[in-house]
Amino acid sequence: MSFLVAFLEWSARKGAALLAVGIFAGLFIPPLAAAFRDIITPTVFLLMTLVLLRVDPAQVLAYLRRPLLVAALLTWLLLVSPVLAWAAMAALGITGPLAAAMVIMATGCAATSSPAFARLVGLDGEVALVVAVLSTLLIPFTAPPMALGLMGIDLAISLPGLMLRLGLVVGLPLLVSVLIRRAMGPARLERWGRSVDGSVVLLVVFYGFGVMDGMLARLLADPGFILTGLALAFGGSFALNLVTALAFLAAGQRVALSAGLLSGNRNMALYLAVLPTTTAPEILLFFALCQFPLFLSPFLLRPVYARLTRREGG
Numbered sequence: 001m002s003f004l005v006a007f008l009e010w011s012a013r014k015g016a017a018l019l020a021v022g023i024f025a026g027l028f029i030p031p032l033a034a035a036f037r038d039i040i041t042p043t044v045f046l047l048m049t050l051v052l053l054r055v056d057p058a059q060v061l062a063y064l065r066r067p068l069l070v071a072a073l074l075t076w077l078l079l080v081s082p083v084l085a086w087a088a089m090a091a092l093g094i095t096g097p098l099a100a101a102m103v104i105m106a107t108g109c110a111a112t113s114s115p116a117f118a119r120l121v122g123l124d125g126e127v128a129l130v131v132a133v134l135s136t137l138l139i140p141f142t143a144p145p146m147a148l149g150l151m152g153i154d155l156a157i158s159l160p161g162l163m164l165r166l167g168l169v170v171g172l173p174l175l176v177s178v179l180i181r182r183a184m185g186p187a188r189l190e191r192w193g194r195s196v197d198g199s200v201v202l203l204v205v206f207y208g209f210g211v212m213d214g215m216l217a218r219l220l221a222d223p224g225f226i227l228t229g230l231a232l233a234f235g236g237s238f239a240l241n242l243v244t245a246l247a248f249l250a251a252g253q254r255v256a257l258s259a260g261l262l263s264g265n266r267n268m269a270l271y272l273a274v275l276p277t278t279t280a281p282e283i284l285l286f287f288a289l290c291q292f293p294l295f296l297s298p299f300l301l302r303p304v305y306a307r308l309t310r311r312e313g314g
Contacts, residue, residue: 008198015116015201016299022205023295026212027219036210041169043210044273047203048173050196051112052133053180053189060133069251073131073259076247078142081240081263082106086151088239097282098229100153102236104283105290107143108266109135113204116197117261117297122309124258131262137174139270140166156278165274207269208295211288218285225282229289237264237293241301257305265294 011018026033036043064070085106089099110132119125144162147153155162181189189196219226241264248259268287275284293300 005195008195011198011201012194018201018205019208019295020299022208023212023291026209027215030216033209033213036206037213040207040210041273043203043207044269045169045173047200047207047269048170049176050200050203052174052177054193054196055133060130064130070130074135074138076244077110077131077135077263078107078138079146082146082151084243085236097280098232098286101283101286102232103151104147104153104271105236105266105268106240107146108268108271109139110262111265111267111294114262114265118258123261123305124254127255128258128262136170136267140170156276162274166270169270169273208291211272211291215288229286230292233286233289234293240264254309257308265297
């Protein structure tokens with residue numbers, strides 16, 4: 001047991017490196033990716049449960065000291081961003097499944113790793129935590145109407161069906177995490193906190209393995225599409241990050257950078273877990289490609305955030 005605890009705590013400390021290695025291992029070791037492909041949905045369920053287990057509802061409520069700012073961030077992330085993405089795709093003349101996938105990506109909630117990354121680089125971890133949690137809880141009500149209703153994107157599933165699936169994949173982990181929190185108590189949860197964090201890292205790595213299934217074969221067969229999709233995934237992530245940071249600059253540099261971080265890193269795991277297999281394969285493939293900027297951003301953006309926060313402090 002002591003070895004397992006030590007291993008999980010080590011995984012928590014080495015999370016960024018494990019995520020980067022995991023995504024490339026899934027890409028270049030096809031049997032590994034295939035072995036994890038069929039457990040993406042249960043992996044996402046366990047991942048959401050453990051992430052929410054580490055969130056104290058009372059702490060989230062205590063952080064709501066700036067309700068107008070939080071409301072503005074949620075509105076921007078969940079409603080304004082997809083409209084901006086749709087307008088950008090139209091202005092650039094990008095059409096078809098990739099354009100639809102980019103718009104859907106912009107409807108996603110903030111990645112669950114965003115608060116931890118925000119704290120790591122000296123950004124506003126409190127705001128990041130509140131917005132990440134609330135955007136996750138709101139996504140069943142905002143994303144389906146935006147994607148299927150306003151944007152008219154065909155995902156081979158009805159609007160109520162998508163809302164129900166998203167509600168289940170968010171609501172059930174929330175219920176399970178609340179029950180576990182009550183059964184264990186805050187003191188025991190605190191002792192096991194780093195082990196839970198390590199488990200989250202490993203589950204994200206396993207998820208990264210699964211979403212890479214078939215990616216290498218597609219890359220070899222159609223490198224143009226894969227490279228175009230990868231460029232769009234990185235470009236969309238960084239563009240949302242930059243535009244959002246500029247939009248919230250009046251709230252202060254740390255808050256603006258935190259907002260950009262939340263906007264640029266979206267949780268595509270929920271969509272991959274709930275969308276039917278009859279959804280256009282190009283859309284599902286793009287969601288898998290979105291894992292590259294998400295998994296690699298701790299390496300790519302950490303020096304930038306560190307320099308900007310040092311400059312503000314100076």
